[in-house]
Amino acid sequence: MTGAAPLAELDDLRVQFGAGPDAVQAVRGVSLHVMPGEVLCLLGESGSGKSVSMRALLRLLPPQARVTGGVQVEGQEVGRLSGRALRALRGGTAAMVFQEPMTALDPVYTVGQQIAESVQQHRGGTRAAARARALEVLDLVRVPDAARRLDAYPHELSGGLRQRVVIAMALACRPRLLLADEPTTALDATVQIQILVLLRGLQRELGMGMVLVTHDLGVAAEVSDRVAVMYAGQIVEQGPVRDVLRRPVHPYTRGLLASVVRADGVEAPGIPGSPPDLRRPPPGCAFAARCPAAVGACSAAVPAEQKVGPGRTARCVRVGESVAA
C-alpha cells in the first residue's frame, strides 16, 4: 500500500464553532488518511469530534464553523473546490451515510424519487433511467420487494429498511469513498449486524474506501483494516486494527477496551470522569485528568503524535515506556 496515493486525507484539521472565548474547539488538529479499498474505523466517545471531522471531508459543516487545515479527497483540496466540483464530489466521488435513518430522508418525497434525483444530478439521463438505477441499488442493498418500495414514502418503512435506502442512495453513483457516520446506532441490535455485514460486503464488492464511525469496538475489530481513536477533538492513537486493539498504547484506548461489555454480559465500569470542556481545552494532554498513568509532563504541553510501530502513532508522553512494558 505504501507509495499509493491516499483516497482521502485530513491534515491537521481544526474546526471551531463560534468565536471569542466561548468558541467550541470541536476538532483540534486531526490528521488521518484512507487508502482506496480500505476501511478506517473512527472510534471515540460522544462529542469527541468524529462527525465534525467526517462532515469536513464533504464541506458539510454549517456556516458558523471555522475550518483550517488540509482536507483532500482524491488529491483535490476540498476547501478550494468550485460549486460544480464540490457537487461532483458530494454523492459522486464520495458519499455519506448518516446516523439517523428516521430524519435523513425527506418525508414528502418517495424513496425512488430521492435516489433517482441523485442519479440524475450526477449522471444526467432520463427520469426512467434514473428510476431503473434506483431499483438496481435497492436490490443491491437487499431491500425486499424493491420494485414496490420504490414508490414508498420514508414513513412507510422500518428503521432498518430506511437505513438500507440511505445506503442505496449513497451507492447510487458508485462512490469511491463511503463515509458512514454511526450507520447502525439508531437501529435494533439484530438489524445493526445485518446492516454492518451488508456495508462490509458492499465495500469489498465495489472496492470502495470507507470511513466508519462507531462507538463499538466489536464492530471496529470485525470490520476495519485500521482504526483511529479520537478523544476531545484529537486522534490519540491510530494504526492497524489488530495491533491497536491487541496492544493498545494510549491509556485512553486501554480504558475503552476495558470498558467494553464482557462476554458474560456484565457491563464493566467505564473510564471514570468526563472529557474536558471543549471551550477551554487543557494546555496539555486532554486525557491527563482521567488518566491512571498521568505524570507531571502530561499537563505541560499537548503530546506530539509519535510513531510507535509500522503505520502506528500515539499521542502520549509515556509511549516509550508502555511499548517497552
Add this chain to the structure above:
Amino acid sequence: MARTILWRLLYALPIAFGVSLVCFMLVYIAPGDPLQTVLPPDANAEMIEIVKRAYGFDKPLPVQFAQWLWRAAHGDFGLSVATRRPVSLEVGGALANTMVLAVFAVPLSFAVGAGLGTLAGCAPPGRLGRTLDRLVTGTAVMGVSVPNYWLGLVLVIVFAVELSWLPASGMGMGGSDGFSVLRWADLHYLVLPVVTLALVPVGIIARSTRAAVLEVRGQDFVTTLRAKGLTELAVVRHVLKNAAPGMLAVMGLQFGYLMGGSILVEPVFAWPGSGTLLGRAIVNRDVPVLQGAILSLALIFVATNLAVDLLQAAMDPRVRRA
C-alpha cells in the same frame, strides 16, 4: 383519504351552524330594539303588536331561528332597512365587486409574499445574505404594521392627485354594473385598491414563509440532500415542498381575509364591495344586511378552511396514504 375528507366535512357543519346562530342573534345582541328602526317614533301599542306579529317577533326564539335559517338557506334575508332592496341582491353585488379585487390581490400577495419569504429564508450566509434577510423582514414587518387604509390614502395622493397616473376611486365610467376586467380603462381602477389590500397579506405571508423555510432548512434531511450533491436550487425545492402545508394554512387565512373585503380600505377607494357594504350597514343599523353579509363571509371562511385542510391532507403523504 376518503375518511379524512368525510371527517373534515363533518367538522365544518357544526361551525356553519354556530355561525348562523350568531348571525340570527345579531338582532338581539345589537344595541337598541330592532323594531325601532321600522316603527315610526309615535307608534301606539296596537301598532307595535301588529308589526311584531308581521315580523314574527311574537314567536318563541327557536321557532324564529328555524324560520330564519330556512329562509336564509334559500338566500332570503329579507329587505335592507336602508335601501328596501332584497338583502341577497345587496350582498351578492358587493361580494362580486370584492371578488374582483381579490382575484388580483390574492395571486399578487401570495406570489410576492412567498417569494420574499423564501428569499429571506434561503439567503446565503454572510453579509449579503444578512442584508437581504433584514431588508425582506423589515419590509414584511412594515407591511403588517403600517395601517393599510393610511397607505391607501398616501397612494391616492401620490399616484392619483400628484402624478395623475391612476384614478383615485370608484369602478370606472360604467360604475359597478358596467365594470369589466377585460377593459383596459377599467383595470386602471383596480391598481391602487389591489396594491393596498395586498400589503398586509404580503407581510404576513412573507414572515411566515421565512420562518417555515428556516425551520425546514434546519432539519437533518437537508444535509442529506447537500451530501447528494444537489444544487442549492434543488435543495430549495425540497424545502418548499416540506414548508408548503404550513404556508398553505397562512395563505388560506389571508385568502379568506381578502374575500371578505376590507371595511377600512374599500371606502377609501369608494369601492362598492362587501367591506363598504358592511360599514354602511353598521352605521345604518341595517340588521338584515349585516346578517346576510356576515353569514356569507363567515361561510366563505369556513369553506376556505375546509379547502385548506383538504389540500394539506392531499399534500402530506403521511395523511394521504392513511
